[in-house]
Amino acid sequence: MAAQNLIETSDLTKQYGKNICVSHLNMQVPEGAIYGFLGPNGAGKSTTLKMLLGLARPTNGSITLFGIPVNEKNRVRLLTDTGSLIESPSYYGHLTGEENLCIIQTLKNCPKEDIDKVLHIVRLEEARHKQVNHYSLGMKQRLGLAAALLGFPRLLILDEPTNGLDPAGIQEMRELIRTLPSDYGMTVVVSSHLLSEIDQMADHAGIISRGRLVYQNTLEALHSHARQQIALRTSHLPVALDILRQNGIEAAVEEDYLLIPMTDDACVAHLCRQLISQNLSLYRVEKREKSLEDIFLSLTGKEHSL
Amino acid sequence: MNTLIKVIRTEQMKLKRSPVWIAFLTLPAISAFFGTFNYLNNLDLLKSEWFSLWSQHSLFLCYFFMPALIGTYCSCLWRLEHTRHNWHSFLTAPVPRLTLYLGKLFHAVLMTVLSSVWIFTLFYVCGRLCGIQAPFPAAASEWFVCGIAGGTAICCVQLYISLMIRSFALPVGIALAGGIGGLFMTSKGFGLYYPYSLYSMGMRANNPQREIDLVSFCVNSAAYIVVFAGLSVFYLHKHEMAAG
Numbered sequence: 001m002a003a004q005n006l007i008e009t010s011d012l013t014k015q016y017g018k019n020i021c022v023s024h025l026n027m028q029v030p031e032g033a034i035y036g037f038l039g040p041n042g043a044g045k046s047t048t049l050k051m052l053l054g055l056a057r058p059t060n061g062s063i064t065l066f067g068i069p070v071n072e073k074n075r076v077r078l079l080t081d082t083g084s085l086i087e088s089p090s091y092y093g094h095l096t097g098e099e100n101l102c103i104i105q106t107l108k109n110c111p112k113e114d115i116d117k118v119l120h121i122v123r124l125e126e127a128r129h130k131q132v133n134h135y136s137l138g139m140k141q142r143l144g145l146a147a148a149l150l151g152f153p154r155l156l157i158l159d160e161p162t163n164g165l166d167p168a169g170i171q172e173m174r175e176l177i178r179t180l181p182s183d184y185g186m187t188v189v190v191s192s193h194l195l196s197e198i199d200q201m202a203d204h205a206g207i208i209s210r211g212r213l214v215y216q217n218t219l220e221a222l223h224s225h226a227r228q229q230i231a232l233r234t235s236h237l238p239v240a241l242d243i244l245r246q247n248g249i250e251a252a253v254e255e256d257y258l259l260i261p262m263t264d265d266a267c268v269a270h271l272c273r274q275l276i277s278q279n280l281s282l283y284r285v286e287k288r289e290k291s292l293e294d295i296f297l298s299l300t301g302k303e304h305s306l
Numbered sequence: 307m308n309t310l311i312k313v314i315r316t317e318q319m320k321l322k323r324s325p326v327w328i329a330f331l332t333l334p335a336i337s338a339f340f341g342t343f344n345y346l347n348n349l350d351l352l353k354s355e356w357f358s359l360w361s362q363h364s365l366f367l368c369y370f371f372m373p374a375l376i377g378t379y380c381s382c383l384w385r386l387e388h389t390r391h392n393w394h395s396f397l398t399a400p401v402p403r404l405t406l407y408l409g410k411l412f413h414a415v416l417m418t419v420l421s422s423v424w425i426f427t428l429f430y431v432c433g434r435l436c437g438i439q440a441p442f443p444a445a446a447s448e449w450f451v452c453g454i455a456g457g458t459a460i461c462c463v464q465l466y467i468s469l470m471i472r473s474f475a476l477p478v479g480i481a482l483a484g485g486i487g488g489l490f491m492t493s494k495g496f497g498l499y500y501p502y503s504l505y506s507m508g509m510r511a512n513n514p515q516r517e518i519d520l521v522s523f524c525v526n527s528a529a530y531i532v533v534f535a536g537l538s539v540f541y542l543h544k545h546e547m548a549a550g
Contacts, residue, residue, distance in 0.1 A: 054397075057546060072543070084398055092386060
Protein backbone atom coordinates (compact mmCIF):
# COMPACT_ATOMS: atom_id res chain seq x y z
CA MET A 1 0.00 0.00 0.00
CA ALA A 2 1.05 3.59 -0.59
CA ALA A 3 2.58 5.40 2.35
CA GLN A 4 -0.12 8.03 2.75
CA ASN A 5 -3.67 7.07 3.49
CA LEU A 6 -6.43 9.55 2.79
CA ILE A 7 -8.84 7.62 5.00
CA GLU A 8 -7.88 5.71 8.11
CA THR A 9 -10.23 4.20 10.62
CA SER A 10 -9.12 2.61 13.81
CA ASP A 11 -11.27 0.05 15.64
CA LEU A 12 -14.31 1.71 14.14
CA THR A 13 -17.45 0.26 15.70
CA LYS A 14 -21.11 1.13 15.37
CA GLN A 15 -23.80 -0.42 17.48
CA TYR A 16 -27.55 0.22 17.28
CA GLY A 17 -29.03 -1.22 20.47
CA LYS A 18 -27.71 -4.77 20.65
CA ASN A 19 -27.03 -4.95 16.94
CA ILE A 20 -23.36 -4.41 16.05
CA CYS A 21 -23.39 -3.07 12.47
CA VAL A 22 -19.69 -2.31 12.18
CA SER A 23 -17.10 -4.01 14.32
CA HIS A 24 -13.48 -2.94 14.93
CA LEU A 25 -12.99 -1.80 11.34
CA ASN A 26 -9.51 -0.70 10.35
CA MET A 27 -9.93 0.78 6.91
CA GLN A 28 -7.02 2.25 5.00
CA VAL A 29 -7.60 4.06 1.74
CA PRO A 30 -4.45 5.28 -0.03
CA GLU A 31 -4.51 8.67 -1.70
CA GLY A 32 -5.36 8.45 -5.40
CA ALA A 33 -6.89 5.00 -5.10
CA ILE A 34 -10.21 3.70 -6.25
CA TYR A 35 -11.14 1.71 -3.17
CA GLY A 36 -13.86 -0.83 -3.78
CA PHE A 37 -15.81 -1.37 -0.58
CA LEU A 38 -17.42 -4.70 -1.10
CA GLY A 39 -19.83 -6.71 0.95
CA PRO A 40 -23.17 -8.47 0.90
CA ASN A 41 -26.34 -6.50 1.59
CA GLY A 42 -26.54 -5.51 5.25
CA ALA A 43 -22.82 -6.06 5.89
CA GLY A 44 -22.29 -2.52 7.20
CA LYS A 45 -21.08 -0.67 4.08
CA SER A 46 -23.53 2.23 4.21
CA THR A 47 -23.16 2.63 7.97
CA THR A 48 -19.38 2.84 7.58
CA LEU A 49 -19.65 5.41 4.79
CA LYS A 50 -22.11 7.44 6.86
CA MET A 51 -19.64 7.48 9.73
CA LEU A 52 -16.92 8.73 7.36
CA LEU A 53 -19.22 11.62 6.42
CA GLY A 54 -20.30 12.42 9.97
CA LEU A 55 -23.89 11.33 9.28
CA ALA A 56 -23.61 8.67 11.96
CA ARG A 57 -21.46 8.76 15.09
CA PRO A 58 -19.16 5.83 15.87
CA THR A 59 -19.91 3.93 19.07
CA ASN A 60 -16.16 3.30 19.36
CA GLY A 61 -12.99 3.92 17.43
CA SER A 62 -11.81 6.85 15.36
CA ILE A 63 -11.64 8.11 11.79
CA THR A 64 -9.19 10.43 10.10
CA LEU A 65 -9.72 11.97 6.67
CA PHE A 66 -6.75 13.75 5.06
CA GLY A 67 -4.93 13.09 8.35
CA ILE A 68 -7.52 15.17 10.26
CA PRO A 69 -9.73 13.52 12.90
CA VAL A 70 -13.42 13.38 12.01
CA ASN A 71 -15.26 15.26 14.74
CA GLU A 72 -17.74 18.12 15.09
CA LYS A 73 -14.98 20.71 15.21
CA ASN A 74 -13.46 19.62 11.88
CA ARG A 75 -16.76 18.73 10.21
CA VAL A 76 -17.14 21.75 7.90
CA ARG A 77 -13.47 21.73 6.91
CA LEU A 78 -13.54 18.02 5.99
CA LEU A 79 -16.84 18.20 4.11
CA THR A 80 -15.46 21.02 1.96
CA ASP A 81 -13.02 18.53 0.43
CA THR A 82 -15.47 15.66 0.19
CA GLY A 83 -18.18 14.78 -2.31
CA SER A 84 -20.67 12.01 -1.66
CA LEU A 85 -23.53 10.03 -3.07
CA ILE A 86 -25.06 7.90 -0.34
CA GLU A 87 -27.66 5.26 -1.15
CA SER A 88 -30.06 7.03 -3.50
CA PRO A 89 -29.42 10.44 -5.02
CA SER A 90 -30.73 13.49 -3.14
CA TYR A 91 -32.68 16.00 -5.18
CA TYR A 92 -35.46 18.58 -5.06
CA GLY A 93 -37.90 17.22 -7.64
CA HIS A 94 -39.71 20.49 -8.31
CA LEU A 95 -36.44 22.16 -9.35
CA THR A 96 -34.46 21.64 -12.54
CA GLY A 97 -31.21 19.71 -12.61
CA GLU A 98 -29.27 22.96 -12.93
CA GLU A 99 -31.13 24.55 -10.00
CA ASN A 100 -30.35 21.51 -7.85
CA LEU A 101 -26.67 21.82 -8.69
CA CYS A 102 -26.80 25.56 -8.09
CA ILE A 103 -27.88 24.89 -4.48
CA ILE A 104 -24.89 22.59 -3.87
CA GLN A 105 -22.53 24.93 -5.72
CA THR A 106 -23.61 27.85 -3.51
CA LEU A 107 -23.18 25.84 -0.31
CA LYS A 108 -19.83 24.43 -1.42
CA ASN A 109 -18.70 27.89 -2.52
CA CYS A 110 -17.23 26.55 -5.75
CA PRO A 111 -17.14 28.39 -9.10
CA LYS A 112 -20.38 28.56 -11.05
CA GLU A 113 -18.54 27.17 -14.11
CA ASP A 114 -18.25 23.87 -12.23
CA ILE A 115 -21.96 23.31 -12.91
CA ASP A 116 -21.32 23.26 -16.68
CA LYS A 117 -18.30 21.02 -16.22
CA VAL A 118 -20.06 18.40 -14.09
CA LEU A 119 -23.15 18.44 -16.31
CA HIS A 120 -20.84 17.74 -19.24
CA ILE A 121 -19.06 14.93 -17.38
CA VAL A 122 -22.30 13.13 -16.53
CA ARG A 123 -23.88 14.01 -19.91
CA LEU A 124 -26.88 15.86 -18.52
CA GLU A 125 -26.36 19.11 -20.43
CA GLU A 126 -29.50 18.71 -22.49
CA ALA A 127 -31.68 17.92 -19.46
CA ARG A 128 -30.33 20.76 -17.31
CA HIS A 129 -33.54 22.84 -17.59
CA LYS A 130 -35.88 19.92 -17.00
CA GLN A 131 -37.52 19.39 -13.59
CA VAL A 132 -35.84 16.49 -11.82
CA ASN A 133 -39.23 14.88 -11.11
CA HIS A 134 -39.32 14.15 -14.84
CA TYR A 135 -35.85 12.54 -14.90
CA SER A 136 -35.44 8.78 -15.24
CA LEU A 137 -33.80 6.93 -12.34
CA GLY A 138 -30.55 6.77 -14.28
CA MET A 139 -30.61 10.53 -14.88
CA LYS A 140 -31.24 11.17 -11.18
CA GLN A 141 -28.30 8.93 -10.35
CA ARG A 142 -26.11 10.88 -12.77
CA LEU A 143 -27.34 14.14 -11.24
CA GLY A 144 -26.37 12.77 -7.82
CA LEU A 145 -22.90 12.04 -9.14
CA ALA A 146 -22.69 15.51 -10.69
CA ALA A 147 -23.59 17.03 -7.32
CA ALA A 148 -20.87 14.94 -5.64
CA LEU A 149 -18.33 16.07 -8.25
CA LEU A 150 -19.06 19.79 -7.74
CA GLY A 151 -15.97 21.57 -6.52
CA PHE A 152 -13.88 18.58 -7.65
CA PRO A 153 -13.21 17.40 -4.09
CA ARG A 154 -10.15 15.41 -3.04
CA LEU A 155 -12.32 12.59 -1.78
CA LEU A 156 -15.40 11.12 -3.41
CA ILE A 157 -17.57 8.64 -1.49
CA LEU A 158 -20.06 6.74 -3.65
CA ASP A 159 -22.47 4.24 -2.14
CA GLU A 160 -23.70 1.77 -4.78
CA PRO A 161 -23.60 4.38 -7.55
CA THR A 162 -24.78 2.02 -10.28
CA ASN A 163 -28.08 1.21 -8.53
CA GLY A 164 -30.97 1.70 -10.88
CA LEU A 165 -28.85 2.20 -13.99
CA ASP A 166 -29.35 0.22 -17.19
CA PRO A 167 -26.41 -1.88 -18.47
CA ALA A 168 -25.15 0.95 -20.70
CA GLY A 169 -25.44 3.40 -17.82
CA ILE A 170 -23.58 1.02 -15.50
CA GLN A 171 -20.74 0.71 -18.01
CA GLU A 172 -20.63 4.46 -18.46
CA MET A 173 -20.58 5.08 -14.71
CA ARG A 174 -17.76 2.56 -14.23
CA GLU A 175 -15.68 4.16 -16.96
CA LEU A 176 -16.26 7.60 -15.49
CA ILE A 177 -15.26 6.50 -11.98
CA ARG A 178 -12.10 4.88 -13.37
CA THR A 179 -10.97 8.20 -14.84
CA LEU A 180 -11.53 10.34 -11.73
CA PRO A 181 -8.15 9.77 -10.00
CA SER A 182 -6.13 10.41 -13.15
CA ASP A 183 -8.22 13.29 -14.53
CA TYR A 184 -9.08 15.15 -11.32
CA GLY A 185 -6.69 13.78 -8.71
CA MET A 186 -9.54 12.35 -6.66
CA THR A 187 -9.52 9.44 -4.27
CA VAL A 188 -12.68 7.40 -4.71
CA VAL A 189 -14.37 5.05 -2.27
CA VAL A 190 -17.06 3.12 -4.06
CA SER A 191 -19.23 0.53 -2.40
CA SER A 192 -20.99 -2.34 -4.06
CA HIS A 193 -22.35 -5.78 -3.32
CA LEU A 194 -21.20 -6.94 -6.74
CA LEU A 195 -17.68 -8.29 -6.93
CA SER A 196 -17.55 -8.07 -10.70
CA GLU A 197 -18.33 -4.37 -10.50
CA ILE A 198 -15.53 -3.66 -8.05
CA ASP A 199 -13.23 -5.85 -10.14
CA GLN A 200 -13.84 -3.62 -13.14
CA MET A 201 -13.50 -0.29 -11.36
CA ALA A 202 -11.24 -0.47 -8.34
CA ASP A 203 -7.53 -0.92 -7.76
CA HIS A 204 -7.93 -1.53 -4.02
CA ALA A 205 -10.55 -3.57 -2.25
CA GLY A 206 -11.93 -3.88 1.24
CA ILE A 207 -14.37 -6.72 1.88
CA ILE A 208 -16.76 -6.37 4.78
CA SER A 209 -18.87 -9.17 6.16
CA ARG A 210 -21.18 -8.90 9.17
CA GLY A 211 -19.55 -5.60 10.09
CA ARG A 212 -16.00 -6.95 10.01
CA LEU A 213 -13.34 -6.16 7.44
CA VAL A 214 -12.34 -9.63 6.24
CA TYR A 215 -10.02 -8.54 3.46
CA GLN A 216 -8.14 -5.36 2.56
CA ASN A 217 -5.43 -5.02 -0.02
CA THR A 218 -4.90 -4.28 -3.68
CA LEU A 219 -7.21 -5.97 -6.13
CA GLU A 220 -4.11 -7.53 -7.70
CA ALA A 221 -3.38 -9.29 -4.43
CA LEU A 222 -6.97 -10.54 -4.33
CA HIS A 223 -6.55 -11.99 -7.80
CA SER A 224 -3.43 -13.82 -6.71
CA HIS A 225 -5.60 -15.68 -4.19
CA ALA A 226 -7.31 -17.32 -7.11
CA ARG A 227 -6.17 -20.98 -7.11
CA GLN A 228 -5.80 -23.23 -10.16
CA GLN A 229 -6.71 -26.93 -10.10
CA ILE A 230 -7.09 -29.85 -12.53
CA ALA A 231 -10.49 -31.54 -12.54
CA LEU A 232 -10.84 -35.15 -13.75
CA ARG A 233 -14.05 -37.03 -14.48
CA THR A 234 -13.80 -40.77 -14.90
CA SER A 235 -16.13 -43.77 -15.13
CA HIS A 236 -15.28 -45.00 -11.60
CA LEU A 237 -14.40 -42.40 -9.02
CA PRO A 238 -13.14 -44.57 -6.07
CA VAL A 239 -10.78 -46.54 -8.32
CA ALA A 240 -9.46 -43.35 -9.85
CA LEU A 241 -8.95 -41.91 -6.37
CA ASP A 242 -6.85 -44.98 -5.40
CA ILE A 243 -4.74 -44.73 -8.55
CA LEU A 244 -4.01 -41.07 -7.84
CA ARG A 245 -3.06 -41.93 -4.25
CA GLN A 246 -0.69 -44.60 -5.52
CA ASN A 247 0.94 -41.85 -7.58
CA GLY A 248 1.31 -39.70 -4.47
CA ILE A 249 -1.45 -37.25 -5.34
CA GLU A 250 -4.19 -36.37 -2.85
CA ALA A 251 -7.37 -35.54 -4.69
CA ALA A 252 -10.55 -33.91 -3.44
CA VAL A 253 -13.93 -35.14 -4.62
CA GLU A 254 -16.36 -32.48 -5.73
CA GLU A 255 -19.60 -33.65 -7.29
CA ASP A 256 -18.50 -36.10 -10.06
CA TYR A 257 -15.00 -34.70 -10.30
CA LEU A 258 -11.66 -35.35 -8.71
CA LEU A 259 -9.76 -32.14 -8.04
CA ILE A 260 -5.98 -32.24 -7.92
CA PRO A 261 -3.55 -29.35 -7.44
CA MET A 262 -2.27 -27.65 -10.58
CA THR A 263 0.60 -29.60 -12.11
CA ASP A 264 2.59 -29.63 -15.37
CA ASP A 265 1.41 -31.16 -18.67
CA ALA A 266 3.74 -34.19 -18.43
CA CYS A 267 2.33 -35.13 -15.05
CA VAL A 268 -1.26 -34.77 -16.29
CA ALA A 269 -0.47 -36.96 -19.32
CA HIS A 270 1.12 -39.61 -17.05
CA LEU A 271 -1.96 -39.66 -14.76
CA CYS A 272 -4.31 -39.99 -17.74
CA ARG A 273 -2.33 -42.96 -19.09
CA GLN A 274 -2.45 -44.60 -15.65
CA LEU A 275 -6.23 -44.23 -15.43
CA ILE A 276 -6.85 -45.53 -18.94
CA SER A 277 -4.49 -48.47 -18.42
CA GLN A 278 -6.74 -49.55 -15.52
CA ASN A 279 -9.69 -49.74 -17.93
CA LEU A 280 -11.28 -46.52 -16.64
CA SER A 281 -12.99 -44.25 -19.09
CA LEU A 282 -11.69 -40.69 -18.88
CA TYR A 283 -14.49 -38.32 -19.76
CA ARG A 284 -13.05 -34.94 -18.96
CA VAL A 285 -9.79 -33.24 -17.98
CA GLU A 286 -10.34 -29.57 -17.13
CA LYS A 287 -8.29 -26.72 -15.80
CA ARG A 288 -10.19 -24.98 -13.03
CA GLU A 289 -9.58 -21.62 -11.48
CA LYS A 290 -11.04 -20.52 -8.17
CA SER A 291 -12.83 -17.40 -9.23
CA LEU A 292 -12.94 -14.08 -7.40
CA GLU A 293 -16.53 -14.87 -6.60
CA ASP A 294 -15.48 -18.09 -4.91
CA ILE A 295 -12.95 -16.15 -2.88
CA PHE A 296 -15.57 -13.55 -2.01
CA LEU A 297 -18.00 -16.25 -0.91
CA SER A 298 -15.38 -18.01 1.14
CA LEU A 299 -14.54 -14.70 2.86
CA THR A 300 -18.09 -13.57 3.49
CA GLY A 301 -19.89 -16.87 3.94
CA LYS A 302 -22.08 -18.58 1.39
CA GLU A 303 -25.30 -17.73 3.16
CA HIS A 304 -24.98 -14.12 2.01
CA SER A 305 -26.27 -13.12 -1.35
CA LEU A 306 -24.03 -11.56 -3.92
CA MET B 307 -22.42 35.84 8.15
CA ASN B 308 -21.35 35.10 4.60
CA THR B 309 -22.28 31.45 5.10
CA LEU B 310 -25.68 32.38 6.50
CA ILE B 311 -26.41 34.53 3.44
CA LYS B 312 -25.48 31.57 1.21
CA VAL B 313 -27.76 29.23 3.16
CA ILE B 314 -30.61 31.79 2.96
CA ARG B 315 -30.08 32.01 -0.80
CA THR B 316 -30.25 28.24 -1.20
CA GLU B 317 -33.40 28.02 0.93
CA GLN B 318 -34.91 30.69 -1.29
CA MET B 319 -34.04 28.62 -4.38
CA LYS B 320 -35.71 25.56 -2.85
CA LEU B 321 -38.98 27.45 -2.39
CA LYS B 322 -39.21 28.22 -6.10
CA ARG B 323 -42.40 26.69 -7.57
CA SER B 324 -43.43 25.59 -4.07
CA PRO B 325 -47.18 25.06 -3.54
CA VAL B 326 -46.82 26.87 -0.20
CA TRP B 327 -47.40 30.17 -2.01
CA ILE B 328 -50.97 29.06 -2.82
CA ALA B 329 -51.73 28.78 0.91
CA PHE B 330 -49.88 32.06 1.47
CA LEU B 331 -52.23 33.89 -0.91
CA THR B 332 -55.53 32.14 -0.31
CA LEU B 333 -55.87 31.64 3.48
CA PRO B 334 -55.62 35.35 4.45
CA ALA B 335 -57.86 36.20 1.47
CA ILE B 336 -60.56 33.74 2.64
CA SER B 337 -60.31 35.11 6.15
CA ALA B 338 -60.58 38.71 4.88
CA PHE B 339 -63.57 37.78 2.74
CA PHE B 340 -65.50 36.22 5.65
CA GLY B 341 -64.44 39.02 8.01
CA THR B 342 -65.63 41.70 5.61
CA PHE B 343 -68.87 39.80 4.93
CA ASN B 344 -69.54 39.61 8.70
CA TYR B 345 -68.72 43.29 9.13
CA LEU B 346 -71.07 44.40 6.34
CA ASN B 347 -73.88 42.22 7.71
CA ASN B 348 -73.56 43.62 11.21
CA LEU B 349 -73.01 47.33 10.57
CA ASP B 350 -75.72 48.22 13.07
CA LEU B 351 -73.66 46.59 15.85
CA LEU B 352 -70.13 47.21 14.56
CA LYS B 353 -69.75 50.98 14.63
CA SER B 354 -66.04 51.48 15.29
CA GLU B 355 -65.09 51.37 11.59
CA TRP B 356 -61.45 50.17 11.30
CA PHE B 357 -61.43 48.59 14.78
CA SER B 358 -64.73 46.82 14.07
CA LEU B 359 -63.53 45.57 10.71
CA TRP B 360 -60.27 44.36 12.30
CA SER B 361 -62.18 42.48 15.00
CA GLN B 362 -63.94 40.52 12.23
CA HIS B 363 -60.86 40.04 10.04
CA SER B 364 -58.64 38.87 12.86
CA LEU B 365 -61.10 36.52 14.57
CA PHE B 366 -60.77 33.59 12.16
CA LEU B 367 -57.36 34.59 10.91
CA CYS B 368 -55.43 34.71 14.17
CA TYR B 369 -57.00 31.73 15.93
CA PHE B 370 -57.59 29.34 13.03
CA PHE B 371 -55.84 30.28 9.82
CA MET B 372 -52.54 31.86 10.84
CA PRO B 373 -51.24 29.14 13.22
CA ALA B 374 -52.15 26.55 10.57
CA LEU B 375 -50.52 28.70 7.89
CA ILE B 376 -47.30 29.02 9.91
CA GLY B 377 -47.50 25.26 10.50
CA THR B 378 -47.76 24.79 6.74
CA TYR B 379 -44.73 27.01 6.11
CA CYS B 380 -42.64 25.04 8.61
CA SER B 381 -43.82 21.66 7.31
CA CYS B 382 -43.00 22.74 3.76
CA LEU B 383 -39.52 23.88 4.76
CA TRP B 384 -38.60 20.59 6.44
CA ARG B 385 -40.50 18.43 3.97
CA LEU B 386 -37.91 19.48 1.41
CA GLU B 387 -35.32 17.59 3.44
CA HIS B 388 -37.55 14.76 4.72
CA THR B 389 -38.19 13.54 1.18
CA ARG B 390 -35.94 12.07 -1.52
CA HIS B 391 -32.97 11.38 0.73
CA ASN B 392 -32.26 15.11 1.05
CA TRP B 393 -31.07 14.79 4.63
CA HIS B 394 -27.86 13.31 3.21
CA SER B 395 -27.06 16.31 1.05
CA PHE B 396 -28.43 18.76 3.64
CA LEU B 397 -26.18 17.44 6.42
CA THR B 398 -23.11 16.88 4.24
CA ALA B 399 -23.09 20.50 3.06
CA PRO B 400 -19.95 22.16 4.42
CA VAL B 401 -21.98 24.47 6.64
CA PRO B 402 -22.46 24.51 10.45
CA ARG B 403 -25.72 22.91 11.51
CA LEU B 404 -26.76 26.07 13.39
CA THR B 405 -26.51 28.01 10.12
CA LEU B 406 -28.59 25.39 8.31
CA TYR B 407 -31.30 25.84 10.94
CA LEU B 408 -31.10 29.63 10.80
CA GLY B 409 -31.72 29.44 7.04
CA LYS B 410 -34.98 27.58 7.72
CA LEU B 411 -35.97 29.93 10.56
CA PHE B 412 -35.25 32.99 8.42
CA HIS B 413 -37.66 31.77 5.76
CA ALA B 414 -40.37 30.73 8.21
CA VAL B 415 -40.23 34.21 9.78
CA LEU B 416 -39.97 35.92 6.37
CA MET B 417 -43.10 34.14 5.17
CA THR B 418 -44.86 35.13 8.42
CA VAL B 419 -43.83 38.76 7.84
CA LEU B 420 -44.98 38.65 4.22
CA SER B 421 -48.26 37.06 5.32
CA SER B 422 -48.75 39.88 7.81
CA VAL B 423 -48.06 42.46 5.08
CA TRP B 424 -50.61 40.67 2.89
CA ILE B 425 -53.12 40.54 5.80
CA PHE B 426 -52.80 44.28 6.46
CA THR B 427 -53.00 45.05 2.75
CA LEU B 428 -56.25 43.08 2.53
CA PHE B 429 -57.48 44.83 5.68
CA TYR B 430 -56.79 48.27 4.18
CA VAL B 431 -58.30 47.42 0.78
CA CYS B 432 -61.41 45.82 2.34
CA GLY B 433 -61.83 48.83 4.67
CA ARG B 434 -61.72 51.26 1.76
CA LEU B 435 -64.07 49.06 -0.30
CA CYS B 436 -66.47 49.04 2.66
CA GLY B 437 -66.46 52.80 2.54
CA ILE B 438 -64.48 53.50 5.72
CA GLN B 439 -63.23 57.07 5.33
CA ALA B 440 -61.35 57.45 8.64
CA PRO B 441 -57.54 57.41 8.52
CA PHE B 442 -55.89 53.99 8.86
CA PRO B 443 -55.34 53.36 12.62
CA ALA B 444 -51.79 54.11 13.86
CA ALA B 445 -52.12 51.28 16.38
CA ALA B 446 -51.98 48.82 13.46
CA SER B 447 -48.18 49.23 13.34
CA GLU B 448 -47.95 47.92 16.93
CA TRP B 449 -50.27 45.01 16.10
CA PHE B 450 -48.05 44.22 13.13
CA VAL B 451 -44.80 44.21 15.15
CA CYS B 452 -46.30 42.25 18.06
CA GLY B 453 -47.85 39.82 15.58
CA ILE B 454 -44.42 39.16 14.07
CA ALA B 455 -42.92 38.57 17.54
CA GLY B 456 -45.69 36.12 18.49
CA GLY B 457 -45.58 34.56 15.02
CA THR B 458 -41.83 33.98 15.35
CA ALA B 459 -42.47 32.05 18.58
CA ILE B 460 -44.96 29.83 16.70
CA CYS B 461 -42.40 29.43 13.87
CA CYS B 462 -39.82 28.08 16.33
CA VAL B 463 -42.29 25.68 17.94
CA GLN B 464 -43.58 24.45 14.58
CA LEU B 465 -40.10 24.15 13.05
CA TYR B 466 -39.17 21.86 15.93
CA ILE B 467 -42.32 19.76 15.52
CA SER B 468 -41.93 19.51 11.73
CA LEU B 469 -38.25 18.64 12.12
CA MET B 470 -39.11 15.72 14.37
CA ILE B 471 -42.22 14.49 12.54
CA ARG B 472 -41.74 13.44 8.92
CA SER B 473 -45.43 13.77 8.12
CA PHE B 474 -46.54 16.98 6.45
CA ALA B 475 -50.12 17.02 7.69
CA LEU B 476 -49.66 16.08 11.36
CA PRO B 477 -47.64 19.20 12.35
CA VAL B 478 -50.18 21.38 10.47
CA GLY B 479 -52.96 19.65 12.42
CA ILE B 480 -51.05 20.30 15.67
CA ALA B 481 -50.76 23.99 14.71
CA LEU B 482 -54.47 24.18 13.94
CA ALA B 483 -55.33 22.52 17.26
CA GLY B 484 -52.84 24.85 18.97
CA GLY B 485 -54.57 27.89 17.47
CA ILE B 486 -58.00 26.72 18.63
CA GLY B 487 -56.49 25.95 22.04
CA GLY B 488 -55.19 29.52 22.01
CA LEU B 489 -58.76 30.80 22.01
CA PHE B 490 -59.43 28.84 25.19
CA MET B 491 -56.15 29.83 26.87
CA THR B 492 -56.68 33.51 26.10
CA SER B 493 -60.22 33.40 27.45
CA LYS B 494 -58.88 31.86 30.69
CA GLY B 495 -56.20 34.54 31.02
CA PHE B 496 -53.23 32.31 30.20
CA GLY B 497 -52.69 33.63 26.67
CA LEU B 498 -49.29 35.13 27.43
CA TYR B 499 -47.95 31.73 28.49
CA TYR B 500 -49.21 29.72 25.56
CA PRO B 501 -47.22 29.99 22.29
CA TYR B 502 -50.17 29.75 19.91
CA SER B 503 -51.95 32.61 21.73
CA LEU B 504 -49.01 34.97 21.38
CA TYR B 505 -49.75 35.72 17.73
CA SER B 506 -53.45 36.48 18.32
CA MET B 507 -52.67 38.53 21.42
CA GLY B 508 -50.00 40.51 19.58
CA MET B 509 -52.41 41.17 16.73
CA ARG B 510 -55.14 42.15 19.24
CA ALA B 511 -57.38 39.61 17.54
CA ASN B 512 -61.12 40.15 18.08
CA ASN B 513 -60.43 43.06 20.42
CA PRO B 514 -58.27 45.88 19.00
CA GLN B 515 -58.54 47.91 22.19
CA ARG B 516 -57.16 45.15 24.40
CA GLU B 517 -54.22 46.24 26.58
CA ILE B 518 -51.44 43.67 26.91
CA ASP B 519 -48.41 43.59 29.17
CA LEU B 520 -45.81 44.24 26.48
CA VAL B 521 -42.84 43.28 28.68
CA SER B 522 -44.34 39.88 29.54
CA PHE B 523 -45.38 39.42 25.93
CA CYS B 524 -41.83 40.09 24.64
CA VAL B 525 -40.14 38.00 27.35
CA ASN B 526 -42.45 35.02 26.76
CA SER B 527 -42.11 35.24 22.98
CA ALA B 528 -38.31 35.40 23.33
CA ALA B 529 -38.34 32.44 25.73
CA TYR B 530 -40.28 30.25 23.29
CA ILE B 531 -37.99 31.33 20.43
CA VAL B 532 -34.79 30.54 22.35
CA VAL B 533 -36.00 27.24 23.84
CA PHE B 534 -37.45 25.74 20.64
CA ALA B 535 -34.67 27.03 18.37
CA GLY B 536 -32.20 25.48 20.83
CA LEU B 537 -34.08 22.17 20.80
CA SER B 538 -34.06 22.11 16.98
CA VAL B 539 -30.33 22.79 16.74
CA PHE B 540 -29.67 20.17 19.43
CA TYR B 541 -31.76 17.66 17.46
CA LEU B 542 -29.82 18.43 14.27
CA HIS B 543 -26.57 17.77 16.12
CA LYS B 544 -27.71 14.53 17.68
CA HIS B 545 -29.81 13.15 14.87
CA GLU B 546 -28.21 10.31 12.93
CA MET B 547 -29.03 9.04 9.49
CA ALA B 548 -30.05 5.42 9.96
CA ALA B 549 -28.64 2.89 7.53
CA GLY B 550 -30.96 2.40 4.62
